[in-house]
Amino acid sequence: MAVSWRSWLANEGGKHLCLLLWLSWNVLLFWKTFLLYNQGPEYYYIHQMLGLGLCLSRASAAVLNLNCSFILLPMCRTLLAYLRGSQKVSSRRTRRLLDKSRTFHITCGVTICIFSGVHVAAHLVNALKFSVNFRQDMIELNAARYQDEDPRKLLFTTIPGLTGVSMVLVLFLMVTASTYAIRLSNYNIFWYTHNLFFVFYMLLVLHVSGGLLKYQTNLDTHPPGCLTINGTHPQTTLSADFLTEHPHVSFPGGFSRADEFPQNNLMKICMEEPRFQAHFPQTWLWISGPLCLYCAERLYRCIRSNKPVTIISVTSHPADVMEIQMVKENFKARPGQYIILHCPSVSAFENHPFTLTMNDFEICCFLHPVKIQRFCPLFILESIPGSTLMVHLEVHLRSH
Amino acid sequence: MGQIEWAMWANEQALASGLILITGGIVATAGLFTQWYFGAYSIAAGVFVCLLEYPRGKRKKGSTMERCGQKHMTKVVKMLGPLSRNYYVRAFLHLGLSVPAGFLLATILGTACLFIASTIYLLAAFRGEQWIPIESKPKERPQVGTTIKQPPSNPPPRPPAEARKKPSEAEAEEGAAGGPTGGPQVNPVPVTDEVV
Numbered sequence: 261m262a263v264s265w266r267s268w269l270a271n272e273g274g275k276h277l278c279l280l281l282w283l284s285w286n287v288l289l290f291w292k293t294f295l296l297y298n299q300g301p302e303y304y305y306i307h308q309m310l311g312l313g314l315c316l317s318r319a320s321a322a323v324l325n326l327n328c329s330f331i332l333l334p335m336c337r338t339l340l341a342y343l344r345g346s347q348k349v350s351s352r353r354t355r356r357l358l359d360k361s362r363t364f365h366i367t368c369g370v371t372i373c374i375f376s377g378v379h380v381a382a383h384l385v386n387a388l389k390f391s392v393n394f395r396q397d398m399i400e401l402n403a404a405r406y407q408d409e410d411p412r413k414l415l416f417t418t419i420p421g422l423t424g425v426s427m428v429l430v431l432f433l434m435v436t437a438s439t440y441a442i443r444l445s446n447y448n449i450f451w452y453t454h455n456l457f458f459v460f461y462m463l464l465v466l467h468v469s470g471g472l473l474k475y476q477t478n479l480d481t482h483p484p485g486c487l488t489i490n491g492t493h494p495q496t497t498l499s500a501d502f503l504t505e506h507p508h509v510s511f512p513g514g515f516s517r518a519d520e521f522p523q524n525n526l527m528k529i530c531m532e533e534p535r536f537q538a539h540f541p542q543t544w545l546w547i548s549g550p551l552c553l554y555c556a557e558r559l560y561r562c563i564r565s566n567k568p569v570t571i572i573s574v575t576s577h578p579a580d581v582m583e584i585q586m587v588k589e590n591f592k593a594r595p596g597q598y599i600i601l602h603c604p605s606v607s608a609f610e611n612h613p614f615t616l617t618m619n620d621f622e623i624c625c626f627l628h629p630v631k632i633q634r635f636c637p638l639f640i641l642e643s644i645p646g647s648t649l650m651v652h653l654e655v656h657l658r659s660h
Numbered sequence: 661m662g663q664i665e666w667a668m669w670a671n672e673q674a675l676a677s678g679l680i681l682i683t684g685g686i687v688a689t690a691g692l693f694t695q696w697y698f699g700a701y702s703i704a705a706g707v708f709v710c711l712l713e714y715p716r717g718k719r720k721k722g723s724t725m726e727r728c729g730q731k732h733m734t735k736v737v738k739m740l741g742p743l744s745r746n747y748y749v750r751a752f753l754h755l756g757l758s759v760p761a762g763f764l765l766a767t768i769l770g771t772a773c774l775f776i777a778s779t780i781y782l783l784a785a786f787r788g789e790q791w792i793p794i795e796s797k798p799k800e801r802p803q804v805g806t807t808i809k810q811p812p813s814n815p816p817p818r819p820p821a822e823a824r825k826k827p828s829e830a831e832a833e834e835g836a837a838g839g840p841t842g843g844p845q846v847n848p849v850p851v852t853d854e855v856v
Contacts, residue, residue: 381683385687385691388765411765412765412768415768425768425772428772429776432677433673435676436669437669439672441725445668446668446669
């Protein structure tokens, strides 16, 4: 029993610890953001207008920021393969953890889907509330331009609304093509729709630049819920004349004059109208790093795969198996690697993975034509030993 | 690109759209939007679409992964005959179902998603794809006599099963399995077992 517990810890412990840390970070972000918008004084007026929808939409947005940032990191396969293979990371546990990168990517993806659902639902309710709770004195805080403006107009005529709808549609295409059944049967649909991630990120950058969400900047001169004198605040309006004519009017709390209010009483006098300012888009800070890293990695992979490959030999084996030996400059095959073969003269769109056999100086792979009906026989015809065929090879490390 | 079965993707999309319609409908009805009855319609339409799309169709080549418990819905959907088989019917049905949900803010995304699914179904129908139900084949009862195998007559290390078999047995196995032609594999290149 003790041995199995220790071996579980050694094998699975790292993975579960990382999962726990990631989960805690998500929960903390969600909770902190929820409380900030629920209780923060700078969001007092907008919270009055929108209610729970504001807190849910902002909290889910914070979780989305984290996951949209993290989801790109496990896909930097060249970097991960370098870390995994280098002498710096010699611990078997770390290597085993790095092998779980694809699972982590899927976990972040599922989280993005769930919290996008929460975020969209909350914002739809917010759009309705903006329209219904329109007030003339809070016109700069409101996304609606007049009372009872059609919420659908708010959705389609504002930058955050339009980019939000587009992002949902892109996410819909990506997610429906990523199910196990589709990946198994039509891998190309999955691959090409998943590359729409770039469109998703560009829309995300625009989505947060809309500046619809504002916070109050002058909390010291206008504490939320204060009394305005000669103001047009509908809740608590007193005029200076009223105070001079009725010096002993009783205020809430039993005070007879306004200047007897204690400092911590909410009913303070407002010095000026509330002023609002849009937030700096935090999302840009979250996603810029991983996005740049991933783009750099894709560029590097593209450049690396464009070097020509020379075919040394093509051998026919029983059971319709072909062995192809290739040589590529500055490349040494290592165990666990697989290649993605792309031959433009055979097919401009098809990329097919093949496992490499162990061979120090050459790339050797076995093609099973039964598996990929059209591609393999055509590729074999194109493969003349000694020729330099334009073949793009992307080398990857197999992970589970 | 030539071998892609679009109907499979359209099926996943339609199922997801059904769920989005149900969610939007719940938000609209619970949030008491004006014209909340569109929300109620959206829930009903979403449930119908989910039930119709739950049984996955059979792929032209290879085996198809069934969804959990789809046997029951397969029987119901099969009863609709050409209405369920033909993808043109599905495309226009989804297009029609999506329109009323577009009038309400909460369900407008469901409309957009179902519209995309309808377009992909149209493409699948154009390419001649059809919904074929996945039917489970009756299991062949194994003859008790033939399943009992004799223990190996020679001690280890033993060559693979194909080399050990007598010629008559080998022929019978081949006929059943359709395996590789004749005897054990002869490697053109000498193979050494490098144990690291």
